[in-house]
Amino acid sequence: MAMTLHVDIVSAEAEIFSGLAEMVFAPAEMGEVGIAPRHAPLLSRLNPGEVRVKLSDKESQAFFVSGGILEVQPHVVTVLADTAIRAKDIDEAAALEAKAKAEEALHDNSGKIDYAKAQAQLLEAMMQLRTLDRLRKRNS
């Protein structure tokens, strides 16, 4: 029997593939790599592209990744796939947005006050109910 390695392909939101394979091909950043069993430990970033898992001579499966990280241990290959399309400027924009939201909330929290008020009222109603309950128990 041919030597096999264990392959796990996971993304942050789901497990995509897990099983034994003869060989794995992945779009590493420095060029496509093919990983056979007993490969030296390797850590690499992935480019968007196709990860191909060769299950046997006849059968192989392909998965698209939009980027991620590849880890190779002698008998284990792990592909951490990104689900989101990532780029430095997109991340930067997202950070600015989160910051802006915090500032906005500090200046204008009219929407939140109502919410808090509603909650306070609810709490009050709950306390009333509880008091009523206690009163009723005492009376009966």
Place this chain on the structure above:
Amino acid sequence: MAVGKEIRTQIGSIKNTQKITRAMEMVAASKMRKTKDRMEATRPYSKKISQIIKHLAYAKPEYQHPFLVEREVKRVGLIVISSDRGLCGGLNSNLFRKVLLQIRDWEQSNIEVDLCAIGNKASGFFSGINANIVGQVVKLGDTPHVEDIIGLIKIMLDAFYDNKIDALYVASNEFVNTMTQAPQLEELLPVKPHDLEEDLSGHWDYLYEPDARAVLDNLLERYIESIVYQGLVENNACEQAARMVAMKSASDNAGNIIDELQLVYNKARQAAITQEISEIVSGAAAV
């Protein structure tokens, strides 16, 4: 008949409330199943990535990443994950209480806190007490995606790179089971790899493509993101479970109140009838 009109309307209104709480309970139950599935789906990724981080700790890389270096703590970053909506029992308040205690501890040892809030409740609560909120994300809904929280995490990671904060914590609820959710506070940065089951000691290192620095930057950032995301998804499951339990007890309570009111109503009605009969009888006897 005028007897018990108030009681009848009260029973009616409580019945309406009970209908609402019962509907919310069922909605929460079905949502809980989905959120739990989602929580389980994210586990493989975080498990794998923490495994790689552990391997890394043994690989003795030639490049020391700032995330792996401990330094004196003067200011900490804290990410608080809460739900967007209320009516879920003490879920958020328990978490906030734990966070507040920790913040007070830090304050006593002169450590300042930068806060990031995920979810409406956290942002409302901590802006109410004038905490230093540096970023927030709200209204993520039931299916949060990683890209929703990237910005927030980047704020914290940038602050860590720039030495503005010296440690990063995340606070969220842990899903123990449907009845129990435990608030927890976890230290994310600096990364402390835990003990490894397999023995990988000895001198070896990864081959890095393109180079150690680029790969490690990328990997550690993803690691932090995955932990926060996992916390978010888990908190979601907690929210639904807590809401289900809270709404169930609300429906039960409403049922009890209705029973009691019904009893009071029946008694009053019977008393009125008896009184009327005795009036008629005594009237007839007088004639």
